[in-house]
Amino acid sequence: xxxxxxxxxxxxxxxxxxxxxxxxxxxxxxxxxxxxxxxxxxxxxxxxxxxxxxxxxxxxxxxxxxxxxxxxxxxxxxxxxxxxxxxxxxxxxxxxxxxxxxxxxxxxxxxxxxxxxxxxxxxxxxxxxxxxxxxxxxxxxxxxxxxxxxxxxxxxxxxxxxxxxxxxxxxxxxxxxxxxxxxxxxxxxxxxxxxxxxxxxxxxxxxxxxxxxxxxxxxxxxxxxxxxxxxxxxxxxxxxxxxxxxxxxxxxxxxxxxxxxxxxxxxxxxxxxxxxxxxxxxxxxxxxxxxxxxxxxxxxxxxxxxxxxxxxxxxxxxxxxxxxxxxxxxxxx
Amino acid sequence: xxxxxxxxxxxxxxxxxxxxxxxxxxxxxxxxxxxxxxxxxxxxxxxxxxxxxxxxxxxxxxxxxxxxxxxxxxxxxxxxxxxxxxxxxxxxxxxxxxxxxxxxxxxxxxxxxxxxxxxxxxxxxxxxxxxxxxxxxxxxxxxxxxxxxxxxxxxxxxxxxxxxxxxxxxxxxxxxxxxxxxxxxxxxxxxxxxxxxxxxxxxxxxxxxxxxxxxxxxxxxxxxxxxxxxxxxxxxxxxxxxxxxxxxxxxxxxxxxxxxxxxxxxxxxxxxxxxxxxxxxxxxxxxxxxxxxxxxxxxxxxxxxxxxxxxxxxxxxxxxxxxxxxxxxxxxxxxxxxxxxxxxxxxxxxxxxxxxxxxxxxxxxxxxxxxxxxxxxxxxxxxxxxxxxxxxxxxxxxxxxxxxxxxxxxxxxxxxxxxxxxxxxxxxxxxxxxxxxxxxxxxxxxxxxxxxxxxxxxxxxxxxxxxxxxxxxxxxxxxxxxxxxxxxxxxxxxxxxxxxxxxxxx
Numbered sequence: 001x002x003x004x005x006x007x008x009x010x011x012x013x014x015x016x017x018x019x020x021x022x023x024x025x026x027x028x029x030x031x032x033x034x035x036x037x038x039x040x041x042x043x044x045x046x047x048x049x050x051x052x053x054x055x056x057x058x059x060x061x062x063x064x065x066x067x068x069x070x071x072x073x074x075x076x077x078x079x080x081x082x083x084x085x086x087x088x089x090x091x092x093x094x095x096x097x098x099x100x101x102x103x104x105x106x107x108x109x110x111x112x113x114x115x116x117x118x119x120x121x122x123x124x125x126x127x128x129x130x131x132x133x134x135x136x137x138x139x140x141x142x143x144x145x146x147x148x149x150x151x152x153x154x155x156x157x158x159x160x161x162x163x164x165x166x167x168x169x170x171x172x173x174x175x176x177x178x179x180x181x182x183x184x185x186x187x188x189x190x191x192x193x194x195x196x197x198x199x200x201x202x203x204x205x206x207x208x209x210x211x212x213x214x215x216x217x218x219x220x221x222x223x224x225x226x227x228x229x230x231x232x233x234x235x236x237x238x239x240x241x242x243x244x245x246x247x248x249x250x251x252x253x254x255x256x257x258x259x260x261x262x263x264x265x266x267x268x269x270x271x272x273x274x275x276x277x278x279x280x281x282x283x284x285x286x287x288x289x290x291x292x293x294x295x296x297x298x299x300x301x302x303x304x305x306x307x308x309x310x311x312x313x314x315x316x317x318x319x320x321x322x323x324x325x326x327x328x329x330x331x332x333x
Numbered sequence: 334x335x336x337x338x339x340x341x342x343x344x345x346x347x348x349x350x351x352x353x354x355x356x357x358x359x360x361x362x363x364x365x366x367x368x369x370x371x372x373x374x375x376x377x378x379x380x381x382x383x384x385x386x387x388x389x390x391x392x393x394x395x396x397x398x399x400x401x402x403x404x405x406x407x408x409x410x411x412x413x414x415x416x417x418x419x420x421x422x423x424x425x426x427x428x429x430x431x432x433x434x435x436x437x438x439x440x441x442x443x444x445x446x447x448x449x450x451x452x453x454x455x456x457x458x459x460x461x462x463x464x465x466x467x468x469x470x471x472x473x474x475x476x477x478x479x480x481x482x483x484x485x486x487x488x489x490x491x492x493x494x495x496x497x498x499x500x501x502x503x504x505x506x507x508x509x510x511x512x513x514x515x516x517x518x519x520x521x522x523x524x525x526x527x528x529x530x531x532x533x534x535x536x537x538x539x540x541x542x543x544x545x546x547x548x549x550x551x552x553x554x555x556x557x558x559x560x561x562x563x564x565x566x567x568x569x570x571x572x573x574x575x576x577x578x579x580x581x582x583x584x585x586x587x588x589x590x591x592x593x594x595x596x597x598x599x600x601x602x603x604x605x606x607x608x609x610x611x612x613x614x615x616x617x618x619x620x621x622x623x624x625x626x627x628x629x630x631x632x633x634x635x636x637x638x639x640x641x642x643x644x645x646x647x648x649x650x651x652x653x654x655x656x657x658x659x660x661x662x663x664x665x666x667x668x669x670x671x672x673x674x675x676x677x678x679x680x681x682x683x684x685x686x687x688x689x690x691x692x693x694x695x696x697x698x699x700x701x702x703x704x705x706x707x708x709x710x711x712x713x714x715x716x717x718x719x720x721x722x723x724x725x726x727x728x729x730x731x732x733x734x735x736x737x738x739x740x741x742x743x744x745x746x747x748x749x750x751x752x753x754x755x756x757x758x759x760x761x762x763x764x765x766x767x768x769x770x771x772x773x774x775x776x777x778x779x780x781x782x783x784x785x786x787x788x789x790x791x792x793x794x795x796x797x798x799x800x801x802x803x804x805x806x807x808x809x810x811x812x813x814x815x816x817x818x819x820x821x822x823x824x825x826x827x828x829x830x831x832x833x834x835x836x837x838x839x
Contacts, residue, residue: 199707203706203707203708204703204707204708205698205699205703205708208695208698208708211687211691212684212687212691212695215684215685215686215687216680216683216685218680219681219682219683219684219695220684220695221644221663222642222644222663222675222681222682223663223667223695223696224663224664224666224667224696225664225695226664282686
């Protein structure tokens, strides 16, 4: 649309969107904390349906911890989304590391520590390969990571011998699952990571550079920023964080399912896009992503506690992603 | 003369801010009607109301050929009414062919369902020929050799649209010449004049007053959202128009006194610079000196700056700053005190979705505002507010998204971005392109100040009078090489123009 580009330089007062659409009113109602309100509302609805179940500490703990590894991977995904690239390997890479830990420690009988190190190195290497393809060779990230993701799924199946590997060493389960105040440690890791990323995005120059590389890579480069390095760094550090999520997955579940990749991919993207409609509206950001993640977890856990499982999970996540992108389309910036 | 388009009592308020108030505008058959005004005067808003992008406030009326049009317009309505727009970015799909670009929405069908490509191509070729374009219509738009041709193709498309519905419609040209060099504007104007003579009403939005002479018939002038007059261009002189537009007389200053420090050593030395269209360009720059780069389109003058700065790769030659060789890398250039303000604002100069403060401090963020383990945002905002104040950027709000500023204010903010790095060499590509008169005078003042303070400036521009006002020396480029150097009394608009054109003939 020709007028969109034009409006950038010449708009006097209003946001650069056609204003007749009803979306304007809808968009105006999206404030930085609307999503938080939706999360609270969602919980209250569950409480209203089944107070005995949902007002318990157990229910809250379950909601908080049920998907902690996914939460970590989702936070990692914000890195590549901020530089405006798609990294579709999140799900497959998480499972790849998960399976690698299990295969090395259980099937090969390797001591836990070297198994973990090798798995994380391999997972991070995936990020390096993504960076080479996207930044080095200039291949569209959507296609490059789609290929990489499928490749990883195949390798995971092979490494696991096409079955679920169980009996992950208990030391790892202790690291992930030990309870503090009734909440497993992995949840604290997730919140710790959120604080670290928030600090990086909001208080370090490199955070600013990430957003600028995403907004306009040439402008960033001509301002003296090593744009290519920043982008490559985003892929690699994102893959590193996803690898840690993979380890936590092994430690939380105690087994590794080589076919679980897709169940992480979509919720991670849904949470990031939904998160961009909150806190720093219009931008991928940490606290928005956290709120959105818990909106999804509450929904899924709640439905499970009401006895709804299986198809509901996919339908819910898919719907959330669609609502997220529709809301982002109209969100006032 | 019949009135083709009449807009009356058009007002527009955005969340309490009045941008337009009670504006009238009439375009007659066969007339070229200019819409003039500074950035922020309401021109864009008025055009956007006409194109169905904004809804006007209650009380507005629009008549087309004497008939009342229900408001607000929908984006598809203007075309049906015979009103077509050509915006400054032209809206062409670069990697589609001419046929595809001109056929959108209307294909000649064979037996009612299959596109008859041969007939389609003939029709498109015929309508392009009318505009003097004899190109292979199957070639991509990106293959067109000059910006003027692209503009003509866009106009041809708009006229095709109009004719599909009506005899004599209204053609709205919204700053079609911003990206065109002076010599190509003339050709475009001839085409537009012929269209007007055929009965089309033309609404011509522009910043460039000098191009209206011998071209436009009347002008509506907007200032602060109000119409301050409808004038006959032929009887009103340029200076009279300027006064009407700004409300005061604007002084760009005479040619500057030279601040060249001849005793100091060379600040910048470019030797055998080669890359892109540029071949073997050499020159040097002293403190306080302003060197201009001029040439006809495609002669490479606009590529020189990017090659010096390292924005584009040099294939040969070297750049020496203060005795040190500069690698082909923007970071190194900035560290050596070289700054570069590119011409293409939305693509190369500003990240319009980020805030003004973030844009301005980008090159100095780590150096100036990173301490105690974090970016000191409060300090940063104070710094930027002071800069916006000094450069008269309005509104003076560092937290505003860059896209919310008008073109002139964006450019002032971006100039602030690069001057705060305290460069020793400042490279500027079309520094006042698409900028209103008031902002232009302010930018010129800043540039003069900077040179007086001992910075060396290199300015590439197709505005010969601007070069004449600012430069000590002007290099004329032909086929990527320095063909002539004008110095001292030779640096006048006419001599620069003559040198650019003269060398083309020779």
